Amino acid sequence: MSFQPVLPLSGYTGWRFLSQTLERQTAVFAASGEVAMNSTYFRDTIAKIQTPEDLLADRRLLSVALGAFGLQDDLNAKAFIKRVLVEGTDDKTAFANKLSDKRYAALANAFGFGNEGGARTADAGFADTILARYTAESFELAVGEQDNTMRLALNLSGGISDVMQHATSDSAQWFAMMGDSPLRSVFETALGFPTGFGQIDIDQQKQQFMARAKATFGVESFADFTDPAVQEKLIRLFMLRSEMNNSSLNSPASVALKLLGG
Structure with a gap:
């Protein structure tokens, strides 16, 4: 059974409670239910993935990859995601770089399929980096099921970091x-x-x-x-x-x- 975030209060007072208990709640959440099972599978399998086609062929891996960047709603948009991954981000005219939503560029850059050097899936620390994002995003989703303003607030710091990383x-x-x-x-x-x-x-x-x-x-x-x-x-x-x-x-x-x- 998945752990459900504890949100006893709403508004800014509720936000302060969530902020103070976030590390502990996230750790319990990460060790429970579907998130834990998906994380184990991703960690054990992702190094074998060397092309966008490999990733797209494994729905479970793809769900973690997209979920890590808040793009879980695109799970069935395989042609769109394939283009994002194949073209990468090295070229300024690449598809992901043209999109106003920079989460796609973050996804393409993280996996590296279309960039110089190729797939980064077997790199040391790669699985840990993606799974940290996946856990955080999954926790945000669970929070949002109770209070969407809390979810948006949780996303703020990571969203700003992504902007700073991909816009100069x-x-x-x-x-x-x-x-x-x-x-x-x-x-x-x-x-x-x-x-x-x-x-x-x-x-x-x-x-x-x-x-x-x-x-x-x-x-x-x-x-x-x-x-x-x-x-x-x-x-x-x-x-x-x-x-x-x-x-x-x-x-x-x-x-x-x-x-x-x-």
Whole structure:
């Protein structure tokens, strides 16, 4: 039987509890149920996989590989994933590099099939790296079944790391954040953008994100969000605004936002 995350409280108070118990809860989760069985199979098998076709032919391995990057919904999109893996990321014109969602580039780069040097599946530490991501993503999914705002908050740090790894300029990093739906949801909610904001010109969106982030958090560039203290402020505001959006204007969250000048 799989361990289910313990979330006794909602909102920012619930987030603080989850943060303080995350390491212990994740360890118990990783050792239970389907996650444990899939992890064992992946660790025992992945070194034998040398081509995209090999990976695509093993649905269980593929589910772990995609799940590690939050792409589990693409399990049946084999032609799409094959192109991502075959073309790799070395060439700037590669398919994964053209996609706004940089999780695909992270997947292609991690497995290395289409890059110089080829498959990295037999490299020392490869299985550990992928399984760490798979466990974290699977735990986030389990949390999301109870509280999706908690899931989005858990994804924030890893999402920002991926952006920083695959986008070099400040402008590209903002665009990459905007192209990552879970990450964008946290920023958009925390910064108080209205429904339909995503319909305006993409360059205007970026300028609005940058301006409001600077006014709210005092950041000068997207890289400032790698600071854990800034991330915690972002999550706090995200949680408060999420509560406000789902309750009356006189809710505790709304009062807190007013006190914060939100």
